[in-house]
Amino acid sequence: MKRALCRLLSAVSLLPLPAAASAAETAVDATTIFRFEQRDISGASKQDLMPATQFLGLDVEKLADGNLSLHFSGWGRADLADKSYNNDRVDGSFTYGYLQYRFKEANANVRLGRLFVHEGIVNEQVDGISARTDLPLGFGLSAFGGATVHTKHLYGEKSDGKGDSIIGGRGSYRYRGLLELGASVVYEDNAPRLVNYATTTHRLVGGDIWLSPVRMVEIMGHSSYNTETRTLAEHSYLINLTPVRSLVATAEFNEQRDRSYLSAWAMFSGAALNPSDKSRSLGGSVSYDVAKNAGLSADYKHYTREVGNADRYGVTGRLSFLNNAVRTGLGYHYLRAGSGFAIGTNPSASYHELHAFALYDSAGIFAALDGIDYIFKDKVYNEKSAWEGTASLGYHITPALALSGDVSYGRNPQFTEETKGLVRLTYTTTFDRKGGKK
Amino acid sequence: MRIVHRMLPAAFLAGLILLLAACAQMQELPSLPASHPEALAIGQQADCSECHDDQAKGTLKALTAFSHTPAFVKNHRFYAASDDRLCAVCHKSSFCNDCHTNKVEMKPSYKFGYRPDREMPHRGDFLTLHKIEGKLDPASCYRCHGRANNERCVACHR
Numbered sequence: 001m002k003r004a005l006c007r008l009l010s011a012v013s014l015l016p017l018p019a020a021a022s023a024a025e026t027a028v029d030a031t032t033i034f035r036f037e038q039r040d041i042s043g044a045s046k047q048d049l050m051p052a053t054q055f056l057g058l059d060v061e062k063l064a065d066g067n068l069s070l071h072f073s074g075w076g077r078a079d080l081a082d083k084s085y086n087n088d089r090v091d092g093s094f095t096y097g098y099l100q101y102r103f104k105e106a107n108a109n110v111r112l113g114r115l116f117v118h119e120g121i122v123n124e125q126v127d128g129i130s131a132r133t134d135l136p137l138g139f140g141l142s143a144f145g146g147a148t149v150h151t152k153h154l155y156g157e158k159s160d161g162k163g164d165s166i167i168g169g170r171g172s173y174r175y176r177g178l179l180e181l182g183a184s185v186v187y188e189d190n191a192p193r194l195v196n197y198a199t200t201t202h203r204l205v206g207g208d209i210w211l212s213p214v215r216m217v218e219i220m221g222h223s224s225y226n227t228e229t230r231t232l233a234e235h236s237y238l239i240n241l242t243p244v245r246s247l248v249a250t251a252e253f254n255e256q257r258d259r260s261y262l263s264a265w266a267m268f269s270g271a272a273l274n275p276s277d278k279s280r281s282l283g284g285s286v287s288y289d290v291a292k293n294a295g296l297s298a299d300y301k302h303y304t305r306e307v308g309n310a311d312r313y314g315v316t317g318r319l320s321f322l323n324n325a326v327r328t329g330l331g332y333h334y335l336r337a338g339s340g341f342a343i344g345t346n347p348s349a350s351y352h353e354l355h356a357f358a359l360y361d362s363a364g365i366f367a368a369l370d371g372i373d374y375i376f377k378d379k380v381y382n383e384k385s386a387w388e389g390t391a392s393l394g395y396h397i398t399p400a401l402a403l404s405g406d407v408s409y410g411r412n413p414q415f416t417e418e419t420k421g422l423v424r425l426t427y428t429t430t431f432d433r434k435g436g437k438k
Numbered sequence: 439m440r441i442v443h444r445m446l447p448a449a450f451l452a453g454l455i456l457l458l459a460a461c462a463q464m465q466e467l468p469s470l471p472a473s474h475p476e477a478l479a480i481g482q483q484a485d486c487s488e489c490h491d492d493q494a495k496g497t498l499k500a501l502t503a504f505s506h507t508p509a510f511v512k513n514h515r516f517y518a519a520s521d522d523r524l525c526a527v528c529h530k531s532s533f534c535n536d537c538h539t540n541k542v543e544m545k546p547s548y549k550f551g552y553r554p555d556r557e558m559p560h561r562g563d564f565l566t567l568h569k570i571e572g573k574l575d576p577a578s579c580y581r582c583h584g585r586a587n588n589e590r591c592v593a594c595h596r
Contacts, residue, residue: 029532033549053544057532061472073532077543085543086589093541096531106467107523116534118518125540125586131454132523134467138497143453149540152589155596160588167450172520174497182520187446196596202585208519210499218503220516234577238513245487248509256577265584267595268576279577287508297508303574310574316508318555327555341573349570355561357554370554372562386563392552406551412563422551 027429029057029073035084036421050081067104072097096125107140108133117144119170120184121206121224121234125149126166138176143169148188154197154266161199161266163189180210182222191264198271202264203227206234216242221253226260231275233260246289252301255280280304283312293320307340314353325362331355343380350377359392366404368392386412394424402426474528484528511557515581540586 037049053075060070076092083089098113110131117124119132119142128146135141145167151160170184188202206224221237234256241249256262258277263270283301290296300313314333320326337349352375359368373387380386387410394404408420478484490501504510504517504524518525518534525534537546537559547558559582560568572579583591 027530029530031549033544055549057530059530059532071531073535075542086593091543093539095535095539095541102472103469105469107469109523116531116538118522120519123519123581123585134497136467141453143450145450149586151541151586152592155592162585167446169450169453174499177497177499180499180520210516210520212499212503215500215502222516222519238516240509240513245485248507250509250513252513254577258576261577262580262584265580267588267591279575281575285509285512289507295508305574307573318508329555335570335574337570337574341570343566343569349574351567351570359553359555366552368552368554370551374562374567380566386566388562390551390554394552404552406548408551410563412566414563414565420548422548424552 024063025061027059027061028427029055029429030427031055032425034423037084038417038419039415047082049079049084051077051079051084053077067102069100069102070098071100103133106134114149115144117168119144119168120172120182120208121204121222122168122170122184122186124166124168124186128166138174140172140174141169142171143167154194156196157194159192159194161191161194161197161264161270163191163201165189166202178212180208182208184208188264191266194266197266198269199266200226200228200263200270204233218242224261226263229260229263231257231260233257247286248288249284249286251284253280253282274306277306293324294318303337305340308338310335310337310341310349312336326358326360328358329356342378346378346380348377351375352377362396363399364396366392366394366396366402381413383411383413386410386414388412388418400427400429402428470523470527472527478528538582541589542587543589 031054033053033055035049035051035053039047039049055075056073058070058072063069073095074093074097075095077085077090079089085091094114096114096116098111098115100109100111102109110129112129114125114127115130117126117130124144126144126146127149128144130142130144132142133140146165148162148164148166150162153160166186166188168184168186170182172180172182174180183206185205186202191199191201204224204226206222208222209220211219218240219237221235223235224233225231226233234254236254238250238252256279258273258279259275262268262273281301281303283299285297285299287295287297295318296315298313298315300311303310303312312333312335314331316329316331318327318329320328331354333353335349335351335353339347339349341349343349354373354375355371357368357370360366368391370390371388373385375385388408389410390406390408392404392406394402396402402425404424404426406420406422406424410418412418484506486501486505499521504521510517536550545558545560547554547561550556550558568579
């Protein structure tokens, strides 16, 4: 009943739009993609795929008294040859669709419909309502509630393992641009009983902090506690140091206790997870802008898990020319990881990653080249590497309308050969004086 | 524990009532603009300090903290969790959903093949790579696929 009511409210929220749309500003993002792909899977027959996908995004601003807006995004796909993704020849999804009323004071807004909520430790999608506002003396408050947006049923089950309704919110306190403290909670309805999986209801409380005692230092992060398993779920913290504008050094620490942090992930039998297993990563990065159009960064991260430890390190470079019309990038990373992380019976999971790209974007023609190669220390399914190269070429028919095509070819352990192509028609408009989408 | 469960809806309603009551005190509190007054260059990693000084008004954080350095892009989740109203001044909701969504079939790097400069997840043969990365850092999988977007996972993980 609760779920039906929330869905009904979400739908009803869109009904008054035609009457309110007299002086509205509308922005459309529409992308039509025809894909052509030939898959050669080891030990199976070749497949010819021709899915046609339509993405549609809509933003209608300045409805009613000028403070009401509508936001919608979704996609649909039809297979014109072999099945491309699942057992459905036609599929689609309503990603989000909500009405938002934005108050002129206190950064307050109310949203109604299908929406994403990101507040402190909360990261959810709901069919319902959310409201938030700044309060006097630096305080702030947000709350949301509604029906859970379900995903695909788990194998052999009539559920995805999630409860039917969810509520939550965040309270915060800010002090003079130096400090922000937040406390957030997410409380989901009881998880359904599953036949083949163990589940734990999704309920977390947590706190977050942002601290900048001096401009060159930022400390931020959050910790969460699972009230169902009664143990800490996650710590995730980051320090940014910016001694000069062109140099940023970061250090990060992350720790997740699998039994608590992953417990609501029914697919991996949340309640059956090893209580002592945890993931910990510690690392840092340095990025330096050599010039306005050139940057270098280096990063390192050490991972610790029960099955072993690993290190990842690498460098990335970026360069642009012609007032940013030409952009290039080059990166190299190496993961050193032992047998605990390996595929199958391999003695090592280590691999090199090489990535390079170049693109050109003008008022008329745009083009891109992109290549990525994973070179395994030990062969995976008798393949030494997994690589893919993509070339893209397009033309802006009008400032809003563009036609482009991509061709890519690759070889990897999963598919002996993968040849892909697509034709893409994009129509993108933005509001006057509104910052661009990207 | 049952008492806590019964109290939660009441607490939620109380929060909403408090929110409405606080509206009467809101006249003096400023809001961020609905949108950035000038269009920003596509593909340019925005440097807020080019135009904005370090002076934070009221309780606002210094805008320079949001300059899109490589470190900011990599760690933007920390900022989005408390400041997505500021993100919305320049970015539409769909910008986030280019990568973060509930149910999507096409990899972002494929949909946006003409923009290899954008940080897109799962480039190349991630079907092979995820067998390593999933064991290395399951939390990074869970953030996007634990509560959403699980169709491809269910196909094999039974």
